């Protein structure tokens with residue numbers, strides 16, 4: 217890890233695959249070796265973007281949300297998040313670990329909802345220019361595995377089901393295919409098999425960072 221400037225690391229994958237848990241483990245490790253680390257998430261990460269998140273995830277609206285409205289709100293939240301939080305942190309030399317980013321939009325709104333990938337690409341350019349993660353950890357598991365974990369976590373923490381969690385399993389399988397297609401086409405991706413035990417998944421995530429120069 218000789219580069220003194222910050223790095224932007226994103227975690228991607230379906231519901232309940234272990235993104236938040238492994239982000240915390242990586243943050244702890246990076247702090248233990250002296251890095252300043254910010255952990256954030258999408259949609260959200262700033263007060264304005266968290267308000268947009270609230271509208272995006274709320275399961276019960278007085279009307280159905282149009283897929284294009286959903287797409288534009290994802291990018292509105294992201295534009296705010298990049299401008300107010302992510303870019304300033306990287307400029308200070310901090311490491312930014314983000315739970316989901318634009319790959320989730322391609323996977324969920326593109327592969328999941330069936331919106332045009334070229335429209336998403338255009339919006340991406342408008343919202344973030346060529347700004348992109350340095351590395352992306354894709355936690356990959358069959359949708360049913362992650363969903364079972366997410367439901368168990370939801371019951372344990374007494375969380376309300378969000379709008380996405382009400383989608384059918386085929387939607388999440390399409391999103392998984394989207395993530396895998398992205399991972400095959402871009403070298404910033406590191407795929408970790410998230411159907412393994414939590415211990416094994418975390419070991420593999422940390423191994424990407426533990427050996428100097430590994431990542």
Ligand SMILES: Nc1ncnc2c1ncn2[C@@H]1O[C@H](COP(=O)(O)OP(=O)(O)O)[C@@H](O)[C@H]1O
Pocket residue numbers: 230231232233234235236237238365366368369410411412413414415417
């Ligand atoms: N590899 C794993 N094996 C078993 N349980 C896991 C694993 N990874 C995470 N979990 C558990 O599954 C639930 C969802 O994990 P979480 O990190 O919140 O996922 P995400 O952020 O991807 O939705 C949590 O209760 C977590 O402890």
Ligand SMILES: Cc1cn([C@H]2C[C@H](O)[C@@H](COP(=O)(O)OP(=O)(O)O)O2)c(=O)[nH]c1=O
Pocket residue numbers: 230231232233235258259290315316317318319320321322324325366380381
């Ligand atoms: C960032 C992003 C998230 N999403 C969805 C995925 C999730 O269902 C939801 C965000 O919730 P999140 O709390 O990240 O879900 P989980 O912890 O269960 O993985 O928003 C999109 O559809 N597009 C996006 O661009």
